[in-house]
Amino acid sequence: MNSLQERSWWIKNKPDFKKLKKLLSGSFDQLTEESSNQTHKNYLDSFDWQLWQKGEALLFTREANQEGQSGDLQLLSLQGESQQEMPQTLLASPTFWWDLPASGLRDHLQKRLGVCSLEPVISVEEERWLLACRDNEQKIRVRLEVVHREVFRMDAEETPHYHQTFLTCKPLRGYEKSADEALVCLDTLLGKPASPDSPEYLLSLTGLHPEKNLLPSPLPLHSETATETALREAGHQLFAHARRYETGLLFDVDTEFLHQYRVNLRRIRSIFTLLKAALPKEVWQELKPRLSELSKSTNTLRDLDVFLLERNQFMSMLPEAFRPGLKKLFRKVEDERRVAHQQLASYFLSTVYEKNCQWLETFFTEPPLLATPLAVMPVKKVAGQKIWKRYRKICKAGLMITAETPDDQVHELRIECKKLRYLLDFFASLYPAKQNRRHVKTLKRLQTILGDFNDYTVQQEFLLQRLEKDTTSEVDSALHGLITILYQRQVEERGKVMQALQDFSAREVNADFKNCYKKQ
Template identity: 40%
Template sequence: MKSNSQNYFYSGPVTSKKFGKALGKLTLKIDKKAEQVEFELLDCFNQSIRKAGCVLLRLHNTLTLLLPSGQIITQICPEPLSYITLLSEGPIKKALSYVSPLRSLMVVSKGVCKQLTVSLLDNEQKTQSRAHLRTFTSSAIPTTLTLASLVYLRGYPNAHESLSKKLDDMGFNIMENPNVIYEKLIADYSVYEPKPKITIGNNATAYDTANSIIRTYLKVAQANEFGVIADIDSEFLHDYRVSLRKIRSVISLFKGVYSAEQRSTLKTLFSDLMAPTGRLRDLDVYLLEREMYFTLLPTSLHQGLEYMFKLFEAERNDQHKALTKHFKSASLNKQMRTVEKLFFGDNPPKAGASATMNASEYATGVIWKCYRKVCAIARGIDENTPDDEVHELRIQCKKLRYLIEFFSTLFDKKDIGTVIKSLKVLQNTLGLFNDYSVQQDALKEFIDARTLSNTKQNIAIAQSVGALIAILHQRQLVERSKVVAKFVNFDNADTQTKFKTLFKR
């Protein structure tokens, strides 16, 4: 049985004249819905809608969603949409429920769209088949794409086949993958992967691997720069920082791969690239956690939080302006040219004593050493252990995770998945412990950095922040109490055996 609709695409415009006036004994009727409407092609920073096999368009005041099945659904949307959660209840909001409520929608392409409907009529003027055509012309690049949705009307298979053949004769192709819409309508279209797969050859050296990882994550960082400047979604800055953090981890963890002098230079270089982004990211995190902070306190203390978040928002605006200026500065351009010459030019980083080691041999050595360090620290933790040692365990777990992920393609995918999954459970608890600790320190600094006079606003802020710090401290204690149990779970016999089998040589 045929599906209710089938989508086709054609690279170029299609006019009513191209269809002619008849197909056999059936008459072709062309109905123009509108001369022209504006369109916006929408997606999130991480391309979650595209990756789900969907296409989201806003045509004038209507959202149109093309599903992987070929079905097209619509929903009225009179105002520009920034978040799916702000959309009124309806079929598109339901279909896009997988999109994170924190992710902002962004316009990835826009232009104009001409719409027309082609119908096949019999001699009694009954419609036997129908196709809806939308011709999109991008305003950013000189390209036009026509999307045809052929609707199957029950009881008229021959008419459906005739119209399908007509589209084929006109040069239309069946749309197997909606990616074609993104490819045709977006300038310099590329698929965004925040964690790209890095294939390491059997004969690759540790030096080759380190350079490959750094090159890969440099590209990820650079892909996020425009989004940081445009300030569409805070996740652009997050991924920019994560990419640089992974590069810094390579430099730190791949001991002996670069010369001591080169390693020191690289550490300074990437630390300088990372430093200007820190405060803005901190403020983004606070603002993202806004709802959580309000749920922690009684309504009588909400006024102080309102004042605090207004101050955060004002500071964030200032920080974003400063970072945008930095991203466009000659000094950053010079830093990036230095980096690109090292990793994309003819003057690569100076090699160290371990540079020529086989990547697989090097990987097993550094991962096993890091794993043993994690175990040594964790096995010494009890209720009397200083918080600094718990923080050190978190740092070592992150290093271990990065190393395993960097070299993952050298090992069995299922085995690597198992060890990473078990490590994640421990990391989640350590992460919460750290988050609560960092938030307390930040809130204390927020209060200490201001000379608060006894105004109504300052008293409200002090009361709310004081209560918030106390609650965060209690939550930190709860997470700390879980650390030992989580490590015992991680340190089970199966995981020990898996690590020994994979990495001990």
């Protein structure tokens, strides 16, 4: 063990100084209390535990009883090891990555979190006493720290509070031998070392299990399960996961709550649409509009969110002279967004919404009817047929795309790619993980280019609609300039679309899909 590495032990309460002094008297002449202080710690992560999923945690520490005072922000591994050279001092605990000043940590959190907010998941109140082990010349050779703390989770008003005390040996450079002597004595007195400050330990202590809040990836399927059974089970998991985002959506915590709600609904609608023959026609005709109603209720708010999220990019695309008009437009869209959010929140709190959700929850958990040929087919057999058929459909449609192809036709091709992606994701557990990752990666390259092309189209349509509403000359000039730039970028992207389609339908890719899915 590195002699400069700190080591900690659990103790029942603040140790008896006389007992400690006697224990260490063979190595040190004095044990003195140097200082004491109180600190408040918050461990931060996003609602979907994006840092935890990467083996990381974010810690904000400040002096207790000093609200509004600055604190230190530090990125840790789950084992408690610092992932940065120095903590970053901030005036307050950050809510978003853009609350941090320019730094490597800010860039790192931007990649990890995107538009997701941070929230405290564990809080720790600490009282600390710093002790010094001195020699006969009064030189400090080793420091000891006693910490008494109260630990509790932040996801509910009433949660258990855990009271703990531990002692930490803090070696000093140049006095490694003294540290080794102290460690031997403390091991003898206190027994097995502990890791009290690791986020991993604190999660376990407070009963927080992030994996239980996340969807299994991939969704577990068994090859011989009847297709309708697999559909209902997947629908149940995805719908329950979608509803996790309702509270954050209602309180407008960040835009990702609405986005993830829609993503999970879209996954349900897509797999049921692609496998609708597994249900009797009359059942599907009742299910389809119920799912559609939930999705449509969120469309307006999401459209406004998407536009507002592009604020910085759009501002950078225009010359300075045009930006005041664009700022006016953003302010107006922000007002519209507040109204749209209030309308959606009212719908989510209505009995109409709750009854629809209750119907869907009942449907997903009902025993399967197994009333159609597809319903009883083993899901593995259906998987290969559906994936291969969709791949071939994309390749065939791709041959028709030219420089003159209408945007709507390119958009339809993008939808077909999304359907293939949903199939690959849904059936992923039935195939080797390496194979699935390879095919998803190949498809994602095409989806990214088609998505960029579609974004330019949708953005132009949105701005054209604004021209009909916002008719001041200042706003008009900004909109015309922005539409012109977006159109130019869309034209450039079309050439990439055709090349990406050729790559996706290349002989080796075709042979790979055929071998994996057609010949089962």
